[in-house]
Amino acid sequence: MALKERPKPFLLPEYCKGCGRCLDACAKDCITLSDQINPLTGLMPVELDLTNCNACGLCMDACPEPYGLRPAHEGEVQDFELEDPAKLFGVKPSEAIEPFDIPCEVLSLPRTEPLVIKGTYASALGALLAGCRHVYGYPITPSTEGAELMAKFLPKLDGTFIQAVSEVAAVNMMYGTAGAGLPTMTFTSSPGFSLMLEGVSYMIGAELPGVFVDVMRGGPGLGNIAPEQSDIKLACHGLGHGNTQAITLAPSTPQEMLDLTILAFELSFKYRNPVVILGDGYLGQMTGKVQLPETMTKPGIPKWAVYGDAMHRKNLITSIFLTETDLEAHNVHLNAKYAAMQVEARSESYLCEDAEVVLIACNTPARTAKGAVQELRQQGIKAGLFRPITLWPFPVEDLKEAIRGAERIVVVEASAGQLEDELHLALSKAGVRQFPELESVRRMGGILPQQNEIMAQVLGKKEVRA
Amino acid sequence: MSKASVFYDKFERHSHAEGLKGHATHYCPGCGHGLAHKFLAEAIDELGIQDRTVAISPVGCSVFLYYYFDVGNSQAAHGRASVVALGHKFANPDSVVISYQGDGDLASIGLAETIATAQLGAPITVIFINNAIYGMTGGQMAPTTLMGQTSSTSPSGRNQYNGQPMKMAELIAGLDGPIYVERVALYDAKQRIKAKKAIQKALKLQVEGRGYSFIEVLAECPTHLKMTPEENEKWVKECMEPVYPLGVKKDVTVDPWFKRNPPSFQGEKILSLAGATYEHPVRNCQGFPTQLALNDISLKLAGSGGDGAQTAAMLIARAAINEGFDATHIPSYGPESRGGTSYADIHVAEEEVLNPGSPDPQVLIAFNAPSLAKFGPTVRKGGYVIYDSSVVTEPPVLDPSIKLFPVPFTGIATDLGKAVVKNIVALGALQAATGIFPKETFLTAIRVALKDKCALIPLNEEAFAWGIKSVEAIRG
Numbered sequence: 055m056a057l058k059e060r061p062k063p064f065l066l067p068e069y070c071k072g073c074g075r076c077l078d079a080c081a082k083d084c085i086t087l088s089d090q091i092n093p094l095t096g097l098m099p100v101e102l103d104l105t106n107c108n109a110c111g112l113c114m115d116a117c118p119e120p121y122g123l124r125p126a127h128e129g130e131v132q133d134f135e136l137e138d139p140a141k142l143f144g145v146k147p148s149e150a151i152e153p154f155d156i157p158c159e160v161l162s163l164p165r166t167e168p169l170v171i172k173g174t175y176a177s178a179l180g181a182l183l184a185g186c187r188h189v190y191g192y193p194i195t196p197s198t199e200g201a202e203l204m205a206k207f208l209p210k211l212d213g214t215f216i217q218a219v220s221e222v223a224a225v226n227m228m229y230g231t232a233g234a235g236l237p238t239m240t241f242t243s244s245p246g247f248s249l250m251l252e253g254v255s256y257m258i259g260a261e262l263p264g265v266f267v268d269v270m271r272g273g274p275g276l277g278n279i280a281p282e283q284s285d286i287k288l289a290c291h292g293l294g295h296g297n298t299q300a301i302t303l304a305p306s307t308p309q310e311m312l313d314l315t316i317l318a319f320e321l322s323f324k325y326r327n328p329v330v331i332l333g334d335g336y337l338g339q340m341t342g343k344v345q346l347p348e349t350m351t352k353p354g355i356p357k358w359a360v361y362g363d364a365m366h367r368k369n370l371i372t373s374i375f376l377t378e379t380d381l382e383a384h385n386v387h388l389n390a391k392y393a394a395m396q397v398e399a400r401s402e403s404y405l406c407e408d409a410e411v412v413l414i415a416c417n418t419p420a421r422t423a424k425g426a427v428q429e430l431r432q433q434g435i436k437a438g439l440f441r442p443i444t445l446w447p448f449p450v451e452d453l454k455e456a457i458r459g460a461e462r463i464v465v466v467e468a469s470a471g472q473l474e475d476e477l478h479l480a481l482s483k484a485g486v487r488q489f490p491e492l493e494s495v496r497r498m499g500g501i502l503p504q505q506n507e508i509m510a511q512v513l514g515k516k517e518v519r520a
Numbered sequence: 521m522s523k524a525s526v527f528y529d530k531f532e533r534h535s536h537a538e539g540l541k542g543h544a545t546h547y548c549p550g551c552g553h554g555l556a557h558k559f560l561a562e563a564i565d566e567l568g569i570q571d572r573t574v575a576i577s578p579v580g581c582s583v584f585l586y587y588y589f590d591v592g593n594s595q596a597a598h599g600r601a602s603v604v605a606l607g608h609k610f611a612n613p614d615s616v617v618i619s620y621q622g623d624g625d626l627a628s629i630g631l632a633e634t635i636a637t638a639q640l641g642a643p644i645t646v647i648f649i650n651n652a653i654y655g656m657t658g659g660q661m662a663p664t665t666l667m668g669q670t671s672s673t674s675p676s677g678r679n680q681y682n683g684q685p686m687k688m689a690e691l692i693a694g695l696d697g698p699i700y701v702e703r704v705a706l707y708d709a710k711q712r713i714k715a716k717k718a719i720q721k722a723l724k725l726q727v728e729g730r731g732y733s734f735i736e737v738l739a740e741c742p743t744h745l746k747m748t749p750e751e752n753e754k755w756v757k758e759c760m761e762p763v764y765p766l767g768v769k770k771d772v773t774v775d776p777w778f779k780r781n782p783p784s785f786q787g788e789k790i791l792s793l794a795g796a797t798y799e800h801p802v803r804n805c806q807g808f809p810t811q812l813a814l815n816d817i818s819l820k821l822a823g824s825g826g827d828g829a830q831t832a833a834m835l836i837a838r839a840a841i842n843e844g845f846d847a848t849h850i851p852s853y854g855p856e857s858r859g860g861t862s863y864a865d866i867h868v869a870e871e872e873v874l875n876p877g878s879p880d881p882q883v884l885i886a887f888n889a890p891s892l893a894k895f896g897p898t899v900r901k902g903g904y905v906i907y908d909s910s911v912v913t914e915p916p917v918l919d920p921s922i923k924l925f926p927v928p929f930t931g932i933a934t935d936l937g938k939a940v941v942k943n944i945v946a947l948g949a950l951q952a953a954t955g956i957f958p959k960e961t962f963l964t965a966i967r968v969a970l971k972d973k974c975a976l977i978p979l980n981e982e983a984f985a986w987g988i989k990s991v992e993a994i995r996g
Binding site: 120 | 527533539545547549551552554555557558561569570572573574586590591592594596603604606608609611612633635640708709748753781782784785787788789790791794797799800833838841846852872873875877879
């Protein structure tokens with residue numbers, strides 16, 4: 055039987071680290087350790103004497119280096135004189151074409167009657183209409199209904215819902231799916247969002263889109279399941295470690311839970327960055343009127359997505375940049391993106407044009423504050439409401455306009471001043487030094503500020519002045 | 521063996537391929553990673569799956585797996601590689617996803633993800649490199665460090681206070697999710713052949729859509745185990761292997777099952793799931809029920825779990841929205857799953873609900889005595905209190921301006937044969953007592969809600985009618 059001649063091994067000493075794994079693999083003792091230090095590597099490569107070599111190949115199997123012991127081919131001889139090993143094999147440029155975007159398709163929907171649904175349901179429907187078919191989550195009150203709806207609907211749409219072992223796992227499943235360039239989201243509530251922050255930092259670092267609906271509840275710790283606005287600081291300034299920022303949206307009605315979820319997906323892909331939706335416990339649980347849009351999205355595949363085909367193999371999803379200058383450049387890039395996101399600032403001003411008293415609130419407290427504005431107006435007090443819809447970036451230009459004529463500013467919130475801190479920071483950064491001292495109506499622990507409390511604050515001060 | 525084509529021709533990602541780094545790994549001499557990489561690359565090559573392969577790099581020395589493998593590459597947070605792998609697998613079910621992890625990553629910080637992913641059983645391949653030490657952070661104790669073995673965080677040897685070594689292959693094999701679990705080693709030619717075969721088999725099972733596979737590789741870390749590569753090979757054989765016996769731990773034959781259709785983007789399908797309707801419901805109201813409030817009515821329904829307060833609240837909100845008004849409903853529950861408190865705050869507004877909470881409602885429907893006692897005193901002057909007189913025998917004294925309607929919700933519902941319709945009796949009573957909406961508005965909402973349970977409609981209609989009759993009887 056004619057055997058095809060097997061190749062003997064060949065070794066470039068520069069690619070040998072001298073581990074010696076090949077030594078005991080060789081039955082013919084062709085390989086020996088050396089005490090000669092290779093000047094290029096500072097290591098001591100093995101020495102080959104192939105006089106007795108029978109080309110069994112076991113030494114090559116034992117070599118851990120991809121470019122270490124390899125079959126000798128024609129022209130490669132043992133006394134090879136190396137000039138520049140880095141250039142030896144050259145670069146085989148990938149023949150694949152550069153990755154390109156497969157764009158999203160916008161499909162039209164027939165007009166339907168308003169639905170009567172919970173805020174979390176509205177958000178879930180928004181996600182489906184935005185093209186999201188991959189949802190990962192861990193049940194936590196008061197956001198669970200979103201996950202439950204997804205668990206029910208997604209299998210019928212050949213989508214994926216996985217109940218993860220924890221929020222940590224959920225966010226990392228999102229990391230994987232987002233890495234493949236597909237829209238993905240989760241529903242969570244404050245303690246769960248805390249757990250997800252590690253993954254959020256990685257997603258921001260690796261520039262991955264994803265939507266986080268955090269239905270905020272009372273904290274700190276286990277707190278309770280009633281509504282609070284206790285994660286504003288976390289979303290605006292604490293998205294895990296590193297220089298992280300994400301657009302943070304604050305809906306105030308079930309309708310906005312739907313509208314802003316759709317917007318969140320759009321922004322998330324536009325900037326390759328997570329987007330946070332902060333709802334409060336009321337919004338998550340509250341049933342209200344929701345009008346569906348007349349279009350929906352079928353997602354495409356962005357050019358940066360990771361797949362195994364030759365074109366997409368050029369991509370890499372990672373957040374590690376070992377060289378300091380590389381990481382600094384990456385941070386500069388991320389910060390340029392954060393700067394670009396400033397144009398996404400959104401707000402609603404209600405009767406602020408002539409307002410002497412401007413209430414500032416978001417989420418459900420903004421509805422209550424609107425009620426207070428109406429009641430104050432009935433009593434002849436020129437009141438207005440400024441409602442930030444994005445908490446980050448804070449709509450400071452709109453705010454400046456809204457408080458132009460304000461003699462008093464009252465911040466209404468269900469937290470210990472987290473919204474007020476955003477206001478201070480935004481005004482300070484915008485160079486606004488002159489504004490009325492901020493007054494506040496605050497509740498915590500799962501209690502939202504009530505209209506009569508806002509009235510008392512506004513009227514009480516008035517009386518004191520008189 | 522020649523270099524597998526799955527390795528890059530030049531390691532551009534390794535320090536920009538400067539000098540020797542273009543063709544040399546960053547692993548120390550004698551490290552087990554290089555061989556495991558090589559066997560993995562050869563298996564991908566031989567199965568012809570490079571175009572479908574996505575590798576997840578972990579945290580640890582192999583964080584830079586993506587320097588070398590010319591496949592789809594994603595780098596995960598410490599311990600999370602297996603769930604990142606799942607995210608890729610479900611995004612792209614045709615892909616072959618490999619989660620390559622070390623002992624700190626897989627068996628310590630990522631233990632929850634590791635076990636949950638294994639138990640989920642979706643076809644991914646996990647390559648677990650166990651070298652009994654932390655490499656990248658510099659020689660600290662690993663979950664797999666042997667008893668008595670010294671490390672920088674077990675300087676006098678691992679003892680009982682550090683716990684026992686984690687036998688991951690046995691642990692994973694004990695789960696129902698995985699289909700193939702094997703532990704292999706790299707210390708001699710025979711073991712290397714087995715290791716390569718195991719890795720190839722694990723990938724093949726994934727390619728065939730059969731399930732989750734797990735290969736534990738006993739590997740050398742001469743640098744941090746403070747041995748020569750040769751000594752380390754011997755140590756793996758003589759010290760590690762008795763604790764971590766080699767061999768197949770689980771191998772079950774499973775028919776291919778992982779087949780995923782592409783997701784659907786049919787709008788009608790989503791609208792139908794959402795329960796969307798296309799026709800305007802008939803409006804019966806002449807205008808906003810201003811007999812109750814100018815433009816915003818506040819109601820509270822209170823009972824215990826199972827009373828149906830939330831369903832009744834939903835029906836009121838649905839009825840209001842059908843009439844073109846705005847409405848909100850906020851449920852709140854006690855911590856109990858059954859039998860605890862269950863309250864609903866409802867608002868009906870002519871244009872927009874601004875205060876969805878009902879701390880001082882105009883209308884209270886109370887399903888039991890504690891609810892009536894708690895919320896009765898919060899009802900506004902001139903308001904309405906409707907309560908279940910079957911269970912509340914001694915109502916509290918309320919403001920004389922409040923109109924009281926004792927209606928035996930439970931009694932009527934029980935007489936009708938189904939206690940669960942007591943909330944519908946309550947709705948009938950609400951309609952008759954307050955005239956908030958015409959009867960037909962409630963009945964339409966009830967019929968729509970029961971469209972999938974049509975047989976129950978007559979019973980509910982009857983319950984509603986009895987609620988009305990009871991109020992009429994009270995009024996005389």
